[in-house]
Amino acid sequence: MPSLIINFGRPFPDLGIECPPAAAPERGYLEGEGERVGAIVYVRCVRGYRLHGPTVMACRPSGERTARWSPDVPRECRVDDDEGSDEGNNSDNPDSTGNSNYLDQAIIKSRGNPHFLQPDSQFWQAQKKRRGRLGLTEEEKTAERREEVESLPASCRLRPLAGPCRGAVRRYFFDPAAMECHQFVYGGCQGNSNNFQTIDECNKKCQTRE
Structure with a gap:
């Protein structure tokens, strides 16, 4: 299956350096903001598969004058034997227009997403219980x-914002779609409170x- 990159129009510092094209695993696709330094790409799997x-x-x-995708580790979309329904960890196809509301997308994606950074979190445990609930x-x-999603603190519901400056500062944001914290590259100015x-x-x- 060919890789798919969706542009949400999120601003990032333009350092004039690009990563090589990101590759999705087989039966997977990518959501992200291009290939320049500061870009974030999310790896997703099609319905029925888990990342x-x-x-x-x-x-x-x-x-x-070089850049790379981090973390540079193997990823694989495997058959989701644990789901117990016809849904995997993503919808069939992402919205390629990028016009959907950020929180609405998070609400749609939140149920069933895998959790690798915080497997013992309360949210993760609650989602496991919900995935097993039938009817x-x-x-x-x-x-x-x-x-x-709406019960989260306001700052945790914001889209991560790198800002217009050209720095490359490692920061973390909360992703309401995955209900976990992820790393991103902050430009150094005019961000928001999801930073x-x-x-920890x-x-x-x-x-x-x-």
């Missing part, structure tokens, strides 16, 4: 996902529930 490996790749400088209609499932210096700080703000 084994990190869900996020960031284009980072690796030399004076809910699609409307009920969507309402359940919306309630969970944390450490993954991100988890404390967005993962900890009373």
Whole structure:
């Protein structure tokens, strides 16, 4: 299956350096913002398959005029034997227009996504229970996902913003689609509050529930 890259129009610092074309695993596709330094690409699997490996790749400088995708580790889409339904960890095809509301996309994607960074989080455990629950209609499932996303602190619901500056600072943001914290490259100015210096700080703000 050919790779698919979707552009959400997210601004990133333009250092004039590009990573090589990102490759999706077999039966997978990519969502991201191009190939320049600062770009973030999400690795997804088609319906009925689950991703084994990190869900996020960031284009980072690796030399004076070179860049690479990080983390550079193997990823594989395997048959999802644990799901118990006709859904995998993604919808059939992503919205290629990039016009959908960011949080609406997060609500649609949140149920069933794999969790590699925080497998013991409360959200992950709750989602495992929900995936095993039978009898809910699609409307009920969507309402359940919306309630969970909308219960997050406001900063945790923001789209990650690199800003217009040309720095390359490692930061972390909370992804409401995956319900976990991911690394991204911050330009150094005009970002937003979904921007944390450490993954622990991100988890404390967005993962900890009373």
